[in-house]
Amino acid sequence: xxxxxxxxxxxxxxxxxxxxxxxxxxxxxxxxxxxxxxxxxxxxxxxxxxxxxxxxxxxxxxxxxxxxxxxxxxxxxxxxxxxxxxxxxxxxxxxxxxxxx
Amino acid sequence: xxxxxxxxxxxxxxxxxxxxxxxxxxxxxxxxxxxxxxxxxxxxxxxxxxxxxxxxxxxxxxxxxxxxxxxxxxxxxxxxxxxxxxxxxxxxxxxxxxxxxxxxxxxxxxxxxxxxxxxxxxxxxxxxxxxxxxxxxxxxxxxxxxxxxxxxxxxxxxxxxxxxxxxxxxxxxxxxxxxxxxxxxxxxxxxxxxxxxxxxxxxxxxxxxxxxxxxxxxxxxxxxxxxxxxxxxxxxxxxxxxxxxxxxxxxxxxxxxxxxxxxxxxxxxxxxxxxxxxxxxxxxxxxxxxxxxxxxxxxxxxxxxxxxxxxxxxxxxxxxxxxxxxxxxxxxxxxxxxxxxxxxxxxxxxxxxxxxxxxxxxxx
Numbered sequence: 334x335x336x337x338x339x340x341x342x343x344x345x346x347x348x349x350x351x352x353x354x355x356x357x358x359x360x361x362x363x364x365x366x367x368x369x370x371x372x373x374x375x376x377x378x379x380x381x382x383x384x385x386x387x388x389x390x391x392x393x394x395x396x397x398x399x400x401x402x403x404x405x406x407x408x409x410x411x412x413x414x415x416x417x418x419x420x421x422x423x424x425x426x427x428x429x430x431x432x433x434x
Numbered sequence: 435x436x437x438x439x440x441x442x443x444x445x446x447x448x449x450x451x452x453x454x455x456x457x458x459x460x461x462x463x464x465x466x467x468x469x470x471x472x473x474x475x476x477x478x479x480x481x482x483x484x485x486x487x488x489x490x491x492x493x494x495x496x497x498x499x500x501x502x503x504x505x506x507x508x509x510x511x512x513x514x515x516x517x518x519x520x521x522x523x524x525x526x527x528x529x530x531x532x533x534x535x536x537x538x539x540x541x542x543x544x545x546x547x548x549x550x551x552x553x554x555x556x557x558x559x560x561x562x563x564x565x566x567x568x569x570x571x572x573x574x575x576x577x578x579x580x581x582x583x584x585x586x587x588x589x590x591x592x593x594x595x596x597x598x599x600x601x602x603x604x605x606x607x608x609x610x611x612x613x614x615x616x617x618x619x620x621x622x623x624x625x626x627x628x629x630x631x632x633x634x635x636x637x638x639x640x641x642x643x644x645x646x647x648x649x650x651x652x653x654x655x656x657x658x659x660x661x662x663x664x665x666x667x668x669x670x671x672x673x674x675x676x677x678x679x680x681x682x683x684x685x686x687x688x689x690x691x692x693x694x695x696x697x698x699x700x701x702x703x704x705x706x707x708x709x710x711x712x713x714x715x716x717x718x719x720x721x722x723x724x725x726x727x728x729x730x731x732x733x734x735x736x737x738x739x740x741x742x743x744x745x746x747x748x749x750x751x752x753x754x755x756x757x758x759x760x761x762x763x764x765x766x767x768x769x770x771x772x773x774x775x776x777x778x779x780x781x782x783x784x785x786x787x788x789x790x791x792x793x794x795x796x797x798x
Contacts, residue, residue, distance in 0.1 A: 350497065384513055388497035391528035392521040399496045429496035 340364040341421030345378055348427055354385035365419060371402055372415040374425055389427060399430045439795070441752055442507060443760055443781065444488060445768055446474030446790035451490055453508045454781050459758050459772035462781045468511065469502075476548075476747060478535030479794040480561070483543050486796045489562055491532030491548075499529050501548070503562055507796065517564030519548055519556050525567070527552055533588045534747070535562075539596035549589035553580055553605050557617065568617050571603065576622070576639055580608040583642055583661075590746060591646050597653040602646060602671060609641035610658065612671050623671035628663050645689040645746045651696035657726065659689040659701055659746075666726045677726025682713040687746035688761065692774075693753045697725040700751075700759060700775050702744045710743045719759065719775045735778035736769060745789055752793040762788025 345361045355361060363377045372394070379386030389400055394415070396402065402409045403426040409417040419425065443454040443462070450467030451474045469492050476491030488504040490511070501518050502511045521527045534549035548556040548565055554572055556565035571589070580587060583606030591604035599616040602623070609624040622639035629641045642661035649655035658665045658674065662685050665674040678684035683703040692698035700721050705713045712718065717740035718731040742765035749761035759775040762768040766785035769778040770793075 350494075383516055384500075387500065387518075387520070388494075391498065392523070393526065393528050394523075395528070397496070397498055 341367070343369075343374060343419055343421070343423045343425055345374065346424065346426045348429055350429065351385060351388055351427070354382055354388070365421065367421075369419040370413075370415065371404065371409050371417045371419060371425070374419050375415070401428045401430050402426070403428065441754070441758065441793060442479065442486075442488075442796045443768075443770065443791060443793045444477040444479060444490075444508070445762060445782065445785065445788060446477045446490065446747075447762075447766070447786040447788050448473050449786035450474065451477070451508075452782065452785060454768070455507075456770075459754075459770060460779065462770065464782050465508075468508065473531075473789060475789045476532050476535045477790045477792045478537060478546070478562075479792050479796070480537040480546065481753075481794050481796060482537060482540050484797065486794070487561060489535040489546070491535055491790075493531050499531055501532055501535070501562065501565075514563045517558075519550060519565045521567065525572070527554075531586060531588065533590040534592050536592045536594070538594045541596075542594075545594075547592040547594060547601075549592040549603065549605075551586045551588035553577070553587050553589050553608065555589050555592055555603055555617065570613065570618050571611065571620050574611075574620055576608070579640065580605060581640065583607055591643075593646060593648050593656075595648065595653045600653070600670060602648070602656065604643040604646045604658070606644065606661075607640055607642040609639045609643050610646060610671050611639070623667075624674070625672065626667075626674035626676075627658065627660055627665055630662060644687045647689045647691040647699060649691055649696050650693050655696065655725070657689050657691060657699045659686050661685070662707060664689075664701060664726070668725075677722070680729040681720055682718070682731070685710075686744075688744055688749040690749055690751050690759065693751055693757050694755070695723075698723050698774075699726065700749075701729075702749060702761060704743055711741045715739045715741050717763075719761070719771075719778070721775050732776050732778075734776065735771075735780075737767075740765070740767075742767075745787075747790040748788045750792050752795060754795050758793060760791050760793050762791050764788065 445452040450470045452466030454462040456462045473493040478489035480487045493499045531551040536547040538545035546558040546562040555568040558565045593602040601613045611620040612623045656667045664678040688702040690700040718733040720731045742763040752758040759771040764787040768782040
C-alpha cells in the first residue's frame with residue numbers, strides 16, 4: 334500500500350535492530366483499510382521488504398516468540414494476537430522482548 | 435587484502451562471527467565480531483571456481499534464523515532477498531536453525547547443501563541464493579519417529595559424494611540416512627551403530643549419530659562419532675564397525691577426515707554423556723592413519739587442564755597440501771594445527787562458546 338496515500342494511516346515504530354531493512358528509519362507511516370488488523374499492517378510493512386517480514390513473523394505467519402507488538406501501548410498477545418483490530422491513527426510498536434544471555 | 439597463500443578461519447560463536455587469517459598458519463589476525471549477539475551454529479567457505487563465498491547460518495533469538503553470505507572475505511554480508519532457506523506456506527513448519535552449510539563437489543559448481551532444524555535438508559543450485567527443500571527426506575515415513583537430541587531435532591550433517599549421486603545425511607536423533615539418487619529417496623543406514631539409550635539398542639534408525647565424515651580418497655568409506663561409539667564403514671554405510679578401541683573414551687561430537695589421504699581421521703573424545711569434559715580434563719585430539727585400527731593422541735600446545743566440550747561443527751580441516759586442523763571449545767578458545775593435528779597453538783581465547791569453525795586457503 335502506498336505510504337503517502339490519503340487513506341487512514343498508522344505509524345509503525347521500528348526497533349533499532351530492524352532499521353537496516355527500512356533504510357535506517359525509526360518509524361514508517363502506512364495507509365490501512367477500515368478493517369485493518371495487525372496482520373494486515375504487517376503485510377503492508379513487509380510489501381517490498383520480505384527480509385523485514387521474515388524477522389517479525391515465521392513462515393507460518395506466526396509472530397516470532399520473542400517479538401512483541403503493541404497497538405497504542407497494548408500487547409497484542411493479550412488481545413487478539415495478529416487479528417487485533419488496528420484503528421486509524423494508531424501507533425504500532427514492534428519490540429524485541431527481554432530474552433537472552 | 436590477503437595474499438594468495440592466506441588461510442581464512444571462520445569462527446561461529448554463541449554471540450557472533452569472528453574471522454581469523456594467516457599466511458603461515460602460525461600467526462593469526464583476528465577480526466570481529468560480525469552479527470553480534472546472534473548465534474552462528476554453521477559457517478561455510480566455498481572456494482570452488484576460483485572465487486570465495488563465505489556463508490553464515492545466523493540465529494537471532496529475537497528475529498529468527500537466516501543464511502547470509504559474503505563475497506569479500508567477510509567485510510560485507512548479504513541475505514538472499516527472496517530465497518534463502520524458507521519453508522513454504524503449505525509445509526506447516528518454520529525454520530529454527532541452520533546446522534550445516536555444505537558446498538558440493540568441485541564439478542557441481544553452484545550446488546550448496548544445508549542441513550537444518552526441524553530435521554530437513556535443502557539444496558541450492560545458485561551458489562546459496564535460493565534453497566529448495568528436499569522432499570524425499572521431508573516426506574519420509576520415518577519422520578514421525580525421529581527424535582530430538584539435546585540441541586534440537588536437526589539434520590546436522592550433509593555429505594554429498596563427489597563420485598556419484600550418493601548423499602549421506604546424519605540427524606540427531608534418527609541416525610544415518612543415505613540417498614543413492616541425489617536425494618530423491620532415502621534409506622536408513624545404521625547397521626552396527628548402537629542406540630544404547632533405546633529399548634532395542636540396535637534399531638533400524640533412531641541412533642544419535644553426532645558427526646559423519648567421508649574419506650577423501652575412497653568415497654565408500656565413512657567415519658562416525660556417535661553418542662557413545664566411534665565407527666567406520668567401508669561399504670557406504672551398509673554396515674558399521676566399532677573403531678573405538680584405543681581411544682580414552684567413545685563419546686564426543688567431532689569427526690574429521692583427511693582432505694587428501696585415505697584412512698586418516700581425527701576425533702576429540704569427551705569422557706561420557708553424563709560427563710561432557712575431556713577425559714580427566716586433559717584435552718587431546720586423537721588421530722588414526724589406518725582407518726581406526728590404532729589411535730594416537732596429541733595435546734601438544736593445548737592447555738594442561740580444559741573442562742569445556744568441543745561441539746560437532748566446532749572442528750574442521752583445511753584443504754592445504756599438509757592440512758591444518760582447527761577446533762574451538764565452549765570456553766571460547768580456538769586452536770590451530772599446521773601439522774595435521776600433531777601440535778596446536780591458540781588462535782583466540784575468551785570468545786563466546788564456539789559453535790562452528792571452517793577453514794580454507796583462499797585466493798588473494
